[in-house]
Amino acid sequence: VEASEPQLSSLPTARATSADVARLAGVSRAAVSQILNGRGQRFSAATRERVNQVAKSLAYEPSAAARTLVRGRSDLVVAVIPHTTFGTNLQDIFDVLTRELSAAGFTLVLRFSASSPESFDKLIASMRPAAVLPFGPLSEAESGVLTTRRVPVLTPTESLGRRDGQQAIGALQAGHLIERGHRRLSYARLKDARQDPYSPGRLRGFSERCRDLGHSEPVVMQVSIDLEDATAELVRHGPGMAVACYNDDVAVTLVAAASRLGWQVPGDLAVIGVDNTPLARVLSPRISTVAYDSSGIAADLAGAVVAQLVEGEPRRPMNVRYSVFQGETT
Amino acid sequence: VEASEPQLSSLPTARATSADVARLAGVSRAAVSQILNGRGQRFSAATRERVNQVAKSLAYEPSAAARTLVRGRSDLVVAVIPHTTFGTNLQDIFDVLTRELSAAGFTLVLRFSASSPESFDKLIASMRPAAVLPFGPLSEAESGVLTTRRVPVLTPTESLGRRDGQQAIGALQAGHLIERGHRRLSYARLKDARQDPYSPGRLRGFSERCRDLGHSEPVVMQVSIDLEDATAELVRHGPGMAVACYNDDVAVTLVAAASRLGWQVPGDLAVIGVDNTPLARVLSPRISTVAYDSSGIAADLAGAVVAQLVEGEPRRPMNVRYSVFQGETT
DNA sequence: CTGAAAGCGCTTACAG
DNA sequence: CTGAAAGCGCTTACAG
Numbered sequence: 001v002e003a004s005e006p007q008l009s010s011l012p013t014a015r016a017t018s019a020d021v022a023r024l025a026g027v028s029r030a031a032v033s034q035i036l037n038g039r040g041q042r043f044s045a046a047t048r049e050r051v052n053q054v055a056k057s058l059a060y061e062p063s064a065a066a067r068t069l070v071r072g073r074s075d076l077v078v079a080v081i082p083h084t085t086f087g088t089n090l091q092d093i094f095d096v097l098t099r100e101l102s103a104a105g106f107t108l109v110l111r112f113s114a115s116s117p118e119s120f121d122k123l124i125a126s127m128r129p130a131a132v133l134p135f136g137p138l139s140e141a142e143s144g145v146l147t148t149r150r151v152p153v154l155t156p157t158e159s160l161g162r163r164d165g166q167q168a169i170g171a172l173q174a175g176h177l178i179e180r181g182h183r184r185l186s187y188a189r190l191k192d193a194r195q196d197p198y199s200p201g202r203l204r205g206f207s208e209r210c211r212d213l214g215h216s217e218p219v220v221m222q223v224s225i226d227l228e229d230a231t232a233e234l235v236r237h238g239p240g241m242a243v244a245c246y247n248d249d250v251a252v253t254l255v256a257a258a259s260r261l262g263w264q265v266p267g268d269l270a271v272i273g274v275d276n277t278p279l280a281r282v283l284s285p286r287i288s289t290v291a292y293d294s295s296g297i298a299a300d301l302a303g304a305v306v307a308q309l310v311e312g313e314p315r316r317p318m319n320v321r322y323s324v325f326q327g328e329t330t
Numbered sequence: 331v332e333a334s335e336p337q338l339s340s341l342p343t344a345r346a347t348s349a350d351v352a353r354l355a356g357v358s359r360a361a362v363s364q365i366l367n368g369r370g371q372r373f374s375a376a377t378r379e380r381v382n383q384v385a386k387s388l389a390y391e392p393s394a395a396a397r398t399l400v401r402g403r404s405d406l407v408v409a410v411i412p413h414t415t416f417g418t419n420l421q422d423i424f425d426v427l428t429r430e431l432s433a434a435g436f437t438l439v440l441r442f443s444a445s446s447p448e449s450f451d452k453l454i455a456s457m458r459p460a461a462v463l464p465f466g467p468l469s470e471a472e473s474g475v476l477t478t479r480r481v482p483v484l485t486p487t488e489s490l491g492r493r494d495g496q497q498a499i500g501a502l503q504a505g506h507l508i509e510r511g512h513r514r515l516s517y518a519r520l521k522d523a524r525q526d527p528y529s530p531g532r533l534r535g536f537s538e539r540c541r542d543l544g545h546s547e548p549v550v551m552q553v554s555i556d557l558e559d560a561t562a563e564l565v566r567h568g569p570g571m572a573v574a575c576y577n578d579d580v581a582v583t584l585v586a587a588a589s590r591l592g593w594q595v596p597g598d599l600a601v602i603g604v605d606n607t608p609l610a611r612v613l614s615p616r617i618s619t620v621a622y623d624s625s626g627i628a629a630d631l632a633g634a635v636v637a638q639l640v641e642g643e644p645r646r647p648m649n650v651r652y653s654v655f656q657g658e659t660t
Numbered sequence: 661c662t663g664a665a666a667g668c669g670c671t672t673a674c675a676g
Numbered sequence: 677c678t679g680a681a682a683g684c685g686c687t688t689a690c691a692g
Contacts, residue, residue, distance in 0.1 A: 015402075017684095017685060017686085018685070018686065018687095019685080019686095027662080027663085028662070028663045028664080029663090029685085029686080029687090030662080030663060030664085030687075030688080031662070031663075033686070033687055033688085034687085034688095037687085042661055042662080043661075043662080044661085047661095047662095059451075059455070059478070061451070061452055061455030061456050062456065062685080062686070063398075063399065063456065063458070063684085063685050063686065064395075064398075064456035064457050064458070065394075065395045065396075065398035065399040065404065065458065065684080065685075065686085066395075066399055066668085066684075066685035066686035066687085067456075067685080067686055067687075068393075068394075068395035068668090068686090069393065069395040069396055069399055069667090069668045069669060069670085069684090069685080069686070069687095070667075070668050070685085070686055070687050070688080071668085071686090071687075072345075072668075074395065075456070078439075083418075083421055088413075088525070091413055091442060091444075094442055095442060095444050095445065098441075098442065098445045098449065099445065099446065099449065102445070102446075102448075102449040102452065107449075107452070107453055107456070107457070109408075109439035109440065109441060110439065110440035110441070110442075111428075111439060111440065112421060112424055112425060112428065112440075114421075114425050115425065115428045115429065115432070116429065116432075118432075119428065119429065119432040119437075121389075121391070122391055122432065122437070123437055125389070125391030126391050126392060126393065126394035126397075126405070126437070127394050127437070128393070128394070128395065148389070195418070224608075225608035225609055225611075225612060226608065226611070226612065227611070227612045230612070249608075249609050252609060252612065252613075253609070253612045256612040256613060256614065257612075259614070260614075278554075278555035278556065278579075279555055279579050279582060279583070279609065281555075281556070281557070282555060282556065282557045282560070282582065282583045282586040282587075283582075283586060283613075284586065284589070284590075347668095347669060347670085348669070348670065348671095349669080349670095357678085357679085358678070358679045358680080359669085359670080359671090359679090360671075360672080360678080360679060360680085361678070361679075362670095363670070363671055363672085364671085364672095367671085372677055372678080373677075373678080374677085377677095377678095392669080392670070393668085393669050393670065395668085395669075395670085396668075396669035396670035396671085396684085397669080397670055397671075398670090398684090399668090399669080399670070399671095399683090399684045399685060399686085400669085400670050400671050400672080400683075400684050401670090401671075401684085402684070
């Protein structure tokens, strides 16, 4: 029977199963399963070799559905990402993460957090992911879904996206502005809170550092990437502010608004951003900013995520290095 | 045994199955399956009502794994996105898409296309997605995987991301530059081709329109979002070029480089971008650009995707409206 | 050291 | 109009 369609069976078939591999390798499906999953020590080297060969020649990939069904948990890791600017940095991080997780036997997929709680519950309940990796604070509803459905939340991103790391950024901004002699300190967050998942942590770090260095509580500005808006906010507070911005885009916007008002930078308005984005780097005046090494973050993060996934418990917190780039705006 | 932990069993359990629903509703699992999947006309209204109630009260979500196993195909739609700037526009589009697909019974997940062909094959072979939705040209390897694994490719994004739409953008840029009296025409693409999935289509549209309007073949510039780089490229071509840029970021960079060289804009360098990004809008000089209505695109795209998914064949091509915004750079 | 059997949770013919 | 049975492709005790 098989010989009658040699051209077909020689092609990588669309759906080889473990039974196909077993038959061609002359073993049972149980043997195929164990050998391919690295639990095949009991079998002879020759048998293992043969099974691996056949699997490869058939382009066999085990069905995630069948495996999930029997294990009660899939190999999926769902990255939940907030509505934030998705630049080159973050994309590089995801590339590394995808690769490392794949090597560890997991499949990374992305999901924006703004989707409705219902559709999130549907996703979680029906896919039964191995874990969820949040890149920003989860909503109450999202946390509730994960608790109810008993899906573990990976914490390495906490240092990146939730607590320590964000506070460190705010603290760096405060230290820099104060060191440069600025006195009227302010923090500029995005008006659209949805786009601004990290400000709470950064603002906290900013305020604490201000207090520690003997300054009063900073003013909070609400800005959007819009000239009218930013101009109005500047006018409202008057010249002489030194502003730690949510990111470089906000900093650029404030500088543009200041220039429109005829204000001097950094004399009438000082700003420091975050991200050291490529676009901010080409602009003049050059924005002072908090920079970080995204490939370092990517490697650290991937290692920590895989460790927690495999060992079940968080490793030592990630050690991300942030540094201030002194531009012309502070 | 179960009675010993009443508090647990009264909670919405992490894993209600169709058997649970069937038992509590007093029907068979087959009945549950059919009623919940909208094929329950044969059952009395009372029965259907009861089953729906019980399912809801148990927070029952069918196991995607089991369903995939029996159907041979999952409810997953994998959006393959190129390495391009991921701004607010695109995120809004994904929000709408996620919602609409969820309503139609599908689950949208995102995947960056730069991942290795092996991990892509693993994803496709093991997850058996209902379809793949490409937001940029697929690589040979990716197309090969989808063909081999028999996974349909959704085409509504072709007009958005692959052919007509992109050519339309290039053509609009050419028409605008020529209309404004510019003669030495050029197209600026990103040096890093990975970040620049749409330039082939746009350049084609640009060249064709140039030819149609009696102009010679445009010069192609390779730029990155870097001042040194952009300056060198401008010097190489000399003043007097009118450049259609891959996007607003490229246009902003070229303007910054021109300003550094002491060139007048648009006298010594004219540029028109694409996207009408919020950040470009705050800058001076205001960049001329090609704008589009992203929420319109989102709605059109969602409709077309669902239609193709459900009806199996593409609907009339999407009708995206692009318009030129006349700034100060052309 | 190896294979036969049971079972994960669904859906879809099929029999009543 | 309804339910019992088979089967999707795996993995994991268990028996030989």
